[in-house]
Amino acid sequence: MKFSLTTMIVSAAVMAGVATAYNPIGQPCDTPGVVWCGKVVGFNGGNAFIYECASTGIIVFSAGCGCPSCCIPISGGAYCFNEKA
Secondary structure, eight states: OOHHHHHHHHHHHHTTTTTOOOOOTTOOOOOOEEEEEETTTGGGGGOOEEEEEEETTTEEEEEEEESSTEEEEEEEEEEETTTTT
């Protein structure tokens, strides 16, 4: 039986009970122009980031924030702020 490296990694994670975080970057979307805040373990150092649904229908990374809770969604977008401010 043939196994790929990806299959083995996913299988090991499932067997170990490890939850994998969903990373939206590169995934399809159906709301072009919409901007969100995100936070994914292992992406942007675990800090918040801003991503948007591009006109191509793919979610793209827009900006990285400096801390895990430094992204604020606002009407029409999102922004990163300095947590120490």
